[in-house]
Amino acid sequence: MSILEQRYRWVLRLLPAAYRAEREEEMVTAFLEGARRGKAGMDDQRPRWMEIASVATLALRLRLGGPGEPPRSFLWGEAVRRAAVLGLVFWTTVGCLSATLTLYTYGILAEGPPDGLTMGIGDPGSPERLRHVLADLAPLLWAASLGALVLGRPLTAKAAAVAALVVPYVLVPPALSVGGWEIAVRWACTLFPAAVTALALMIGFHRDAPPPRLSRGRALGMVALPAAVGILLSLVVGVLDSLTRAGTVPMRLLMQVLMWVDMPGLACVALTTVTVWCVAGRRTSRRSSAPVALAAAILTVPVVLARTAILHPGATDSITGIINLVGCVQLGLLLMSGMTLVVMGARALRTATDGDLTELRGQHG
Structure with missing residues (x-):
């Protein structure tokens, strides 16, 4: 056995044991036939990154199985897929809550607070203000991702989820260099829940486990319900904020x-x-x-x-x-x-x- 063959077999250990027992020899042979010989033959070669990525992708697809896969793989696959759906429902609520509060904060839905304080960041009409408004409205893309997923369009759902995760920080980069490593760690922790939802969506709904395609009415209802909860919560927060500014409700509450x-x-x-x-x-x-x-x-x-x-x-x-x-x-x-x-x-x-x-x-x- 050449060193390259040993390396290929080590990479194939990512696959489930049952699949590896059935297909390992065939896959090793195919990899070796496509390998390029170096000065020392096969002994100075390594598996290519694309080969490693293909094996890792296959391993994920097998371990997060769809219908017809072994029970344990199917259970893990369903868990990850439902984590993605639950996460998208939750982030749809958060996105609508954030967007409604943004429209209030910047005086788009209503005038400023009674005391006349300047609301929002940046001067009215300035590019800085526009960037912050767009960054705060970007979480609405989570609702678009959920809608695309339940309509049976996983690629669109994945693209919208990645955009919802990335766009706000592209528009308004976090000031991580000001507070040192502690601020960076705290920021990463707050980003982690959204990243887990996007990751579950990316790896859970693969070609062997497509999402269920709901009717337009049911899909609309699935998006509208968490959106309505977010809007309702924003109204509660807005009323409490106004009462606090008027001195009716204490700041502690x-x-x-x-x-x-x-x-x-x-x-x-x-x-x-x-x-x-x-x-x-x-x-x-x-x-x-x-x-x-x-x-x-x-x-x-x-x-x-x-x-x-x-x-x-x-x-x-x-x-x-x-x-x-x-x-x-x-x-x-x-x-x-x-x-x-x-x-x-x-x-x-x-x-x-x-x-x-x-x-x-x-x-x-």
Whole structure:
């Protein structure tokens, strides 16, 4: 066995054992036939990056299987795909909340606050102001991604999700160099939940597991419901903000509400709700809730990091104290939910056999 052949076999270990046992020799032979000989024959060669990428892509597609794949692969595949759908629904709510608040903040929907303070960033009509407005409206692309996915257009959904993730920071780059590595780490943690959703969408819906194509009416309803929730939440925040400026509502109450309607706070509420649904559904149909439990467990990890990123232990002022207190409560809920979901998912994986997943196989997407 040449050194190059050993390297190819090492790369092929990315594939599931059953697939490798059936196809490894054929694949190694094909790779060696296409290899270029160097000065020392095959011993000074390495697998090409495109070959490694193709094997890694195949391994992901097999391990996140679609209908007809082994039960364990199918369960993981459904978990990642449902993580993508749950994430897109959540980010549609956040995007509509952010967009509505942006229209209010910059005086597009209504006039400025009663005290006449200048709202938004940049002078009216300036390019800087335009960039910030567009960056704050860019999260609406999550709704476009969700709509494209449920209409059976995964490539459009993936492109819209990547744009929603990247465009805001292209328009308004984060000032990471000002605060050093600590600010950069906190920023990365807050970006992580959206990145996990986009990644789950990219790898979950491959050619062997296309998304279900809903009718236009059902697809519109699936996008409109989380969008309406986001708009409703923005109205609540706007009313509380106006009452706070008028002195009717104390600032402490406003801060507590804002901690529950920011991204990690809303994610905490959503994941806790999903956990309760999974626990309640387990009594009637454990198999149908298994991929949802795994999906929510996947999404819980980045939310914990995002919530932790805004905490400031040791701070003594009252506002930061409220942030730390509410944040710790949310972290407790997230950790309890995450542990419950992991236990449910682990039990489902242990019982992932053909007989156990017969019902689940008919529920793709």
